[in-house]
Amino acid sequence: xxxEEIRQYIQLxxxxxxxxVIEDDEDLLLSETLDSLSVTRLVQHLESTxxxxxxxEDVTLENFQSLNAIHAYLGSRE
Amino acid sequence: xxxxxxxxQNALVEDARRFAREELGGxxxxxxAAGTFDRTLWKRAAEYGVLGWAVPKEHGGSGHDLVTxxxxxxxxxxxxxxxxxxxxxxxxxxxxxxxxxxxxxxxQIERFLPPSLAGDSLTAYCMTEEGSGxxxxxxxxxxxxxxxxxxxxxxxxxxxFGPVADAAIVFAKTNPDAGRWGISAFLVDASxxxxxxxxxxxxxxxRTVPFGRVTLEDVRVPADQLLGKEGxxxxxxxxxxxxxxSLVLAPQLGAMQRQIDECVKxxxxxxxxxxxxxxxxxxxxxxxxxxxxLETGRLLLYKTAWLQQKGLxxxxxxxxTKTYLGECFRDSALAAIAIxxxxxxxxxxxxERDLRDAIGGLIYGGTTDIxxxxxxxxxxx
Numbered sequence: 001x002x003x004e005e006i007r008q009y010i011q012l013x014x015x016x017x018x019x020x021v022i023e024d025d026e027d028l029l030l031s032e033t034l035d036s037l038s039v040t041r042l043v044q045h046l047e048s049t050x051x052x053x054x055x056x057e058d059v060t061l062e063n064f065q066s067l068n069a070i071h072a073y074l075g076s077r078e
Numbered sequence: 079x080x081x082x083x084x085x086x087q088n089a090l091v092e093d094a095r096r097f098a099r100e101e102l103g104g105x106x107x108x109x110x111a112a113g114t115f116d117r118t119l120w121k122r123a124a125e126y127g128v129l130g131w132a133v134p135k136e137h138g139g140s141g142h143d144l145v146t147x148x149x150x151x152x153x154x155x156x157x158x159x160x161x162x163x164x165x166x167x168x169x170x171x172x173x174x175x176x177x178x179x180x181x182x183x184x185x186q187i188e189r190f191l192p193p194s195l196a197g198d199s200l201t202a203y204c205m206t207e208e209g210s211g212x213x214x215x216x217x218x219x220x221x222x223x224x225x226x227x228x229x230x231x232x233x234x235x236x237x238x239f240g241p242v243a244d245a246a247i248v249f250a251k252t253n254p255d256a257g258r259w260g261i262s263a264f265l266v267d268a269s270x271x272x273x274x275x276x277x278x279x280x281x282x283x284x285r286t287v288p289f290g291r292v293t294l295e296d297v298r299v300p301a302d303q304l305l306g307k308e309g310x311x312x313x314x315x316x317x318x319x320x321x322x323x324s325l326v327l328a329p330q331l332g333a334m335q336r337q338i339d340e341c342v343k344x345x346x347x348x349x350x351x352x353x354x355x356x357x358x359x360x361x362x363x364x365x366x367x368x369x370x371x372l373e374t375g376r377l378l379l380y381k382t383a384w385l386q387q388k389g390l391x392x393x394x395x396x397x398x399t400k401t402y403l404g405e406c407f408r409d410s411a412l413a414a415i416a417i418x419x420x421x422x423x424x425x426x427x428x429x430e431r432d433l434r435d436a437i438g439g440l441i442y443g444g445t446t447d448i449x450x451x452x453x454x455x456x457x458x459x
Binding site for chain 1: 255256257258260306312391393451
């Protein structure tokens with residue numbers, strides 16, 4: 001999944017704002033851009049789309065703080 | 079879709095119902111009035127294998143699939159009139175054991191799980207604080223790393239088994255600047271210096287399972303008792319709450335079946351002007367609605383358990399189950415009181431206790447308002 005596809009899912013499905021600007025390195029978690037339910041939905045979306053299992057212990061700041069972090073984490077799962 | 083059960087499953091369920099009726103009885107009215115937890119009953123349930131129903135065989139459980147396990151818990155709730163006891167068993171199974179099995183190291187599992195399965199050790203799940211209920215991650219507890227240990231300071235409230243627990247899973251901030259992402263979970267011995275279990279708190283219902291405050295003052299916890307990675311506490315909490323939300327109300331289905339049986343019996347035998355009160359639609363319709371709640375709640379619970387067993391997403395179903403079963407039990411408990419009239423209102427009959435016990439199900443494990451927030455969020459709102 002490309003970084004752009006992740007960005008679009010967050011914009012359209014989680015923030016309900018297609019015009020929202022999300023920079024690649026912008027913090028998504030500490031800023032509360034994504035709340036806990038949004039993170040859970042994102043994980044489920046990634047799992048179903050990519051047909052991978054994301055263990056709950058991997059849902060951490062390190063792996064999900066930004067678009068770049070998520071993309072890198074998913075790359076490490078391939 | 080196949081709704082049938084195997085003969086083996088039916089035999090297990092029948093025996094669980096018999097066991098609960100014969101072995102987990104006692105004077106629950108008196109225990110409820112006194113707010114007493116009966117550890118003998120807990121041990122008896124453990125020896126029967128209840129705490130291991132959903133634990134894999136390689137870890138000492140019986141390894142039942144989750145649909146079978148919830149049906150067994152349903153039978154337990156039908157046979158056992160002590161809703162506090164069955165709630166406590168569920169809290170231990172879904173909140174504590176799943177967290178330990180999924181996040182624990184082999185050494186942690188080896189140390190903490192066997193005594194839990196045997197009923198020899200109770201583990202408190204210490205998340206809630208006075209300032210953080212539904213805002214669960216807004217906690218103030220801290221854990222500071224010092225060499226090979228963490229130093230924990232925490233003030234936890236409304237902790238199930240808090241006053242009597244032998245161990246605790248304690249959530250605390252290891253990185254205070256990182257909000258919920260800086261929370262970690264620790265396995266803590268209740269005998270550790272600085273750990274204080276405060277007295278049992280009085281509450282509306284579920285009085286036979288003790289709730290209370292737990293405080294930790296400079297409790298030193300070895301680093302190898304960190305449960306999961308540092309900073310994974312929020313994920314652990316979300317994970318175990320998902321299990322609890324999905325499955326903890328299973329015994330209430332059994333209690334609802336028991337209520338129906340008792341209401342039908344009462345309505346058939348109680349006469350007014352020579353006629354059974356069950357012939358009056360004001361009574362019979364109430365019981366029909368109780369049956370409707372039971373059957374629809376059962377379908378929702380089984381589906382949620384089936385999804386959980388398959389490892390499929392069930393966030394929506396779990397939130398619906400928690401909300402629906404909680405509210406169904408409350409409504410049916412109220413109906414049972416209305417049908418029994420004065421007898422339902424008197425404490426000694428044990429009918430009003432179900433209503434008091436049911437209210438807790440609307441609050442613990444995430445309030446019904448929070449569950450509706452989840453449902454709405456998943457619907458894209």
